[in-house]
Amino acid sequence: MIPVEHALHIIDGTVVAEHIKKVKIAKSLGYILAEDISAPINMPSFRQSAMDGYAIIWSDSTHYTVTEEAQAGDAKHIPLQAFEAVRIFTGAKVPDDADTVVMQEHVTKQDNSITITKMPNKGSNVRPVGEQVSTGDLVLKKGLKLNEAAIGFLAGLGIKTVAVFKTPKVSILVTGNELQKQGKPLKEGAIYESNSVMLKMALHRFGIKHVKVFHTKDTLKATKKSIKNALAYSDVLLISGGISVGDYDFVKEALGKNDVDELFYKINQKPGKPLWFGKKDQQFVFALPGNPASALSCFYVYVLPLLKKCSGYSDYHLPRIQAKSDTEFKNTSGKTLFLKACLKDGTVSILPSQQSSMLNTFATSNVLLMVPEDVEIIKKQDIVTCINLESYGN
Numbered sequence: 001m002i003p004v005e006h007a008l009h010i011i012d013g014t015v016v017a018e019h020i021k022k023v024k025i026a027k028s029l030g031y032i033l034a035e036d037i038s039a040p041i042n043m044p045s046f047r048q049s050a051m052d053g054y055a056i057i058w059s060d061s062t063h064y065t066v067t068e069e070a071q072a073g074d075a076k077h078i079p080l081q082a083f084e085a086v087r088i089f090t091g092a093k094v095p096d097d098a099d100t101v102v103m104q105e106h107v108t109k110q111d112n113s114i115t116i117t118k119m120p121n122k123g124s125n126v127r128p129v130g131e132q133v134s135t136g137d138l139v140l141k142k143g144l145k146l147n148e149a150a151i152g153f154l155a156g157l158g159i160k161t162v163a164v165f166k167t168p169k170v171s172i173l174v175t176g177n178e179l180q181k182q183g184k185p186l187k188e189g190a191i192y193e194s195n196s197v198m199l200k201m202a203l204h205r206f207g208i209k210h211v212k213v214f215h216t217k218d219t220l221k222a223t224k225k226s227i228k229n230a231l232a233y234s235d236v237l238l239i240s241g242g243i244s245v246g247d248y249d250f251v252k253e254a255l256g257k258n259d260v261d262e263l264f265y266k267i268n269q270k271p272g273k274p275l276w277f278g279k280k281d282q283q284f285v286f287a288l289p290g291n292p293a294s295a296l297s298c299f300y301v302y303v304l305p306l307l308k309k310c311s312g313y314s315d316y317h318l319p320r321i322q323a324k325s326d327t328e329f330k331n332t333s334g335k336t337l338f339l340k341a342c343l344k345d346g347t348v349s350i351l352p353s354q355q356s357s358m359l360n361t362f363a364t365s366n367v368l369l370m371v372p373e374d375v376e377i378i379k380k381q382d383i384v385t386c387i388n389l390e391s392y393g394n
């Protein structure tokens with residue numbers, strides 16, 4: 001059995017290959033940029049008016065004659081002399097000879113002449129060429145998570161496609177003869193299968209929408225075959241159940257028979273002690289304990305970071321935050337605990353139903369309170385470390 005920090009260190013040390021694809025920018029939301037982006041054009045690419053008003057050659061005079069009009073989109077060259085003004089609109093090309101735009105609110109107009117009531121500084125309201133970025137500037141760096149602002153910026157630069165990190169293909173393999181689908185009354189000795197739905201939702205929340213689910217009966221032969229089938233489909237395989245020490249827990253042996261190399265098995269933690277992690281070439285396998293709260297807790301602490309790493313994130317662990325506990329809790333297990341808890345206004349409450357079979361209070365948890373293996377008691381007012389379950393894909 002290895003300590004939690006050791007298992008996390010193994011996840012951190014796992015080298016993942018860069019899988020990259022080109023996508024249209026409108027399909028790139030939420031992906032991590034896999035290339036540096038240099039500006040292909042100046043932005044703006046011409047001197048732009050920042051206001052609706054009048055373009056002039058700045059002088060001490062407040063009187064100007066309006067000679068022409070420049071609309072947004074106009075490309076024509078408009079010559080301008082001293083004491084002349086060009087009626088201009090926001091976004092329009094400022095005549096080459098003009099150096100200043102006066103807002104129309106600071107002007108009174110009589111026929112074709114204007115009087116400036118509030119003279120701006122020379123150069124006002126003219127956006128210079130390349131004010132935002134210049135051609136060739138490194139404007140977005142590889143590793144950035146693409147949000148709507150970044151995509152809007154790319155669109156403004158005229159860029160149509162970008163290279164992003166692919167999200168891994170994930171499949172789930174569910175083990176357990178006792179499992180029954182929803183829709184019919186429970187048979188004696190059976191339970192409704194919930195882990196595949198839960199894990200699928202956790203993957204959906206991260207942005208992995210297409211998840212293939214496999215099922216196997218609890219025999220070595222069937223488990224071995226199902227793992228083979230699931231591996232044929234996936235970059236990352238999540239197995240639920242069958243990883244403990246019972247006579248019908250065949251997952252570990254079946255993984256060995258499929259040449260998946262073990263990277264760790266059994267962590268000194270609760271829940272999730274029998275978590276197994278391994279690798280076959282560039283494919284990764286997590287065998288998650290079947291108890292629902294164990295499976296979900298392991299997903300947050302170990303699986304999600306690996307998925308984020310494969311997807312190009314450099315900061316891939318869920319953030320840890322410090323909070324004040326309002327609950328006393330004894331840790332007599334000598335294990336690191338991940339407790340279902342609710343954080344509000346800097347104070348964290350440990351919830352009831354901590355057993356690994358129970359999801360009822362996980363449903364209202366927004367953090368996992370982490371109790372290190374050597375801490376025997378958490379007292380009220382103690383500052384504790386919490387894993388934030390809400391800032392998921394940042």
Ligand SMILES: Nc1nc2c(c(=O)[nH]1)N[C@H]1C(S)=C(S)[C@@H](COP(=O)(O)OP(=O)(O)OC[C@H]3O[C@@H](n4cnc5c(N)ncnc54)[C@H](O)[C@@H]3O)O[C@H]1N2
Binds near residue numbers: 242274288356
């Ligand atoms: N003698 C020992 N027994 C157990 C140990 C141990 O160290 N020695 N470890 C316990 C711990 S801790 C855990 S966690 C579980 C993990 O067992 P498995 O990963 O082999 O999981 P299963 O036995 O298949 O299932 C455990 C539990 O979860 C329910 N389950 C399973 N799959 C699903 C599903 N898809 N949806 C909902 N619920 C599921 C299953 O019915 C069991 O109740 O082992 C302990 N035993």
Ligand code: MOO
Binds near residue numbers: 274
């Ligand atoms: O590790 Mo198990 O998840 O404690 O029940």
